[in-house]
Amino acid sequence: MFCKFVALALFISGFCSTVFSQTQAVDSEGHQWWQHAVFYEIYPRSFMDSNNDGIGDLNGIASKLDYLKSLGVDAIWITPCYPSPQVDFGYDVSDYENIDPMYGTLADFDRLQQEAKTHGIRIIMDFVLNHSSDQHAWFIDSRSSRTSAKRDWYMWHDGKGSAEPNNWVSTFGGSAWTMDFKTGQYYYHYFYPQQPDLNWRNPAVHDAMFDVTRWWYKRGVAGFRLDAVDTLFEDPELRDNPVLPGLNKYGDPNETDLYNTKLPEVHVVLRDLRKVADENNAVLIGETWTKDVNELKQYYGDHSNELQMPMDFMFTKVDRLSPPEFRRQIAAVDSAGGWPVFVLSNHDIVRSYVRYGDGQNNQAIAKLMAALYLTLRGTPIMYYGEEIGMQNTDPVRKEDVKDPIGRVGWPQEKGRDGERTPMQWDDSPNAGFTRGTPWLPVPLIYKTVNVASELKDPSSILNVYRSLLALRHQNRALLDGDYVALNENDPNVLSYLRRYKNEAVLVVLNMSSQPQQVSFDLAPQGFDGKTARSLLTTMATGSQAGSVSHLSLEPFSVYIGAVSK
Ligand code: GLC
Numbered sequence: 001m002f003c004k005f006v007a008l009a010l011f012i013s014g015f016c017s018t019v020f021s022q023t024q025a026v027d028s029e030g031h032q033w034w035q036h037a038v039f040y041e042i043y044p045r046s047f048m049d050s051n052n053d054g055i056g057d058l059n060g061i062a063s064k065l066d067y068l069k070s071l072g073v074d075a076i077w078i079t080p081c082y083p084s085p086q087v088d089f090g091y092d093v094s095d096y097e098n099i100d101p102m103y104g105t106l107a108d109f110d111r112l113q114q115e116a117k118t119h120g121i122r123i124i125m126d127f128v129l130n131h132s133s134d135q136h137a138w139f140i141d142s143r144s145s146r147t148s149a150k151r152d153w154y155m156w157h158d159g160k161g162s163a164e165p166n167n168w169v170s171t172f173g174g175s176a177w178t179m180d181f182k183t184g185q186y187y188y189h190y191f192y193p194q195q196p197d198l199n200w201r202n203p204a205v206h207d208a209m210f211d212v213t214r215w216w217y218k219r220g221v222a223g224f225r226l227d228a229v230d231t232l233f234e235d236p237e238l239r240d241n242p243v244l245p246g247l248n249k250y251g252d253p254n255e256t257d258l259y260n261t262k263l264p265e266v267h268v269v270l271r272d273l274r275k276v277a278d279e280n281n282a283v284l285i286g287e288t289w290t291k292d293v294n295e296l297k298q299y300y301g302d303h304s305n306e307l308q309m310p311m312d313f314m315f316t317k318v319d320r321l322s323p324p325e326f327r328r329q330i331a332a333v334d335s336a337g338g339w340p341v342f343v344l345s346n347h348d349i350v351r352s353y354v355r356y357g358d359g360q361n362n363q364a365i366a367k368l369m370a371a372l373y374l375t376l377r378g379t380p381i382m383y384y385g386e387e388i389g390m391q392n393t394d395p396v397r398k399e400d401v402k403d404p405i406g407r408v409g410w411p412q413e414k415g416r417d418g419e420r421t422p423m424q425w426d427d428s429p430n431a432g433f434t435r436g437t438p439w440l441p442v443p444l445i446y447k448t449v450n451v452a453s454e455l456k457d458p459s460s461i462l463n464v465y466r467s468l469l470a471l472r473h474q475n476r477a478l479l480d481g482d483y484v485a486l487n488e489n490d491p492n493v494l495s496y497l498r499r500y501k502n503e504a505v506l507v508v509l510n511m512s513s514q515p516q517q518v519s520f521d522l523a524p525q526g527f528d529g530k531t532a533r534s535l536l537t538t539m540a541t542g543s544q545a546g547s548v549s550h551l552s553l554e555p556f557s558v559y560i561g562a563v564s565k
């Protein structure tokens with residue numbers, strides 16, 4: 001009787017589906033698929049061009065699934081490939097339920113999805129939920145008159161006299177308000193004027209956007225990367241943001257985005273999106289720019305009921321190889337209670353090869369950084385090209401800039417073209433990306449920095465990534481082990497243990513340009529064996545199997561070994 005009652009209550013509250021999806025664990029400890037997966041971000045314009053128009057496409061991605069599989073990728077996040085005027089290269093969506101012809105068709109998408117599935121690779125779509133394109137049918141209707149059916153789907157306000165409704169500036173430069181002369185009101189856009197913000201306080205917008213997620217789940221996608229989640233809500237009173245001294249790189253006054261970002265209402269939407277994701281065994285990844293771990297924590301939700309994977313961008317802010325700084329970041333994230341999501345690069349940030357490199361040892365440093373984020377507890381999200389050590393190729397002349405912020409902010413802000421150049425596949429013209437003219441230039445270094453050449457070189461960055469990912473996939477301690485910091489006062493070498501029951505993996509990263517000697521006492525961690533069995537090292541001098549109490553490290557080298565009781 002009681003059971004029946006409980007069953008009925010669960011059913012009515014819609015709990016059944018949640019319980020169902022949560023039982024789809026990949027191991028007896030309840031881990032979900034995304035906790036053991038390696039994610040890889042693909043910028044579709046730049047990955048592989050199948051029809052030689054110079055722009056990458058879905059069929060191009062499909063042709064590289066074997067490569068992705070053998071690299072060790074389990075899920076790809078494709079940045080927006082929906083119909084779009086491409087003002088922000090796809091982040092201005094004019095139809096959420098279709099594919100832009102430059103990238104292919106829905107049939108191509110379905111084929112990609114099927115082929116990815118047979119490769120064991122899931123697809124994550126990018127959901128641009130804060131704003132649409134100004135060419136979306138919703139906005140065209142919305143701006144057509146003050147009384148149009150969709151007027152309230154966007155943020156329309158009267159000016160203050162002849163001025164904008166308030167002092168908010170767009171993060172891409174200029175006022176965040178654009179006057180629509182036909183209807184005599186301003187609309188709000190946190191990004192470009194061609195990216196009007198949707199009005200998330202309107203239930204019709206909420207419903208329409210939720211339907212979009214269901215539509216893609218039905219097509220088989222495994223989740224979404226939620227674009228710019230911070231920006232969904234704005235202060236209803238439109239209070240002015242506090243102004244700070246000085247001007248930013250676009251010449252606008254510096255402001256704190258107090259009243260137009262990170263409003264608490266965001267979390268209500270995230271909780272609702274999560275319910276739908278759970279019904280579909282899907283994962284939600286967040287573009288969560290947070291200033292510290294306390295902010296990051298909020299995105300997991302008080303009851304782990306918001307984002308499963310809020311991205312931790314804090315590594316991207318550490319601009320030098322500083323073991324104490326990385327140690328602090330890792331410890332903070334590790335103790336936050338959620339499942340960490342480490343990111344080194346993406347399509348908005350200068351490539352990690354350049355950011356962490358010292359100009360002389362960049363190859364070794366790229367391997368070092370790979371070893372760091374691929375051996376930590378949590379799920380890594382890679383960025384295409386990182387695995388071969390692609391560099392930034394920034395435009396040298398303003399007239400060559402494609403990304404509009406690079407024209408507005410030139411020369412201080414050169415835009416994001418540099419980190420979005422075509423993937424370098426081989427040493428044939430245009431690095432094998434296209435036989436047409438690539439939409440962004442391929443740097444000459446492609447002759448040596450490319451997938452085909454690096455596959456042949458056992459010590460290439462690519463082969464280090466492949467080995468690390470292979471190790472990560474089969475090693476229980478790397479997948480699920482605790483993170484235990486070691487030698488915490490060492491200013492040069494970052495070391496830790498990943499400990500899982502009776503097994504442990506020792507990770508030692510020399511972040512300095514000098515050889516280093518390290519010594520570990522692992523007895524307090526329950527591992528009193530004196531030697532480690534080498535699993536991976538980037539040292540020229542070979543395996544270094546060795547003594548845990550006396551390990552010699554070459555400059556910027558990696559040592560990973562298994563230790564036992
Ligand atoms: C996110 C995207 C970025 C885009 C912006 C506006 O930050 O990563 O590329 O320009 O949102 O959609």
Ligand code: CA
Nearest residue numbers: 051053055057
């Ligand atoms: Ca193409």
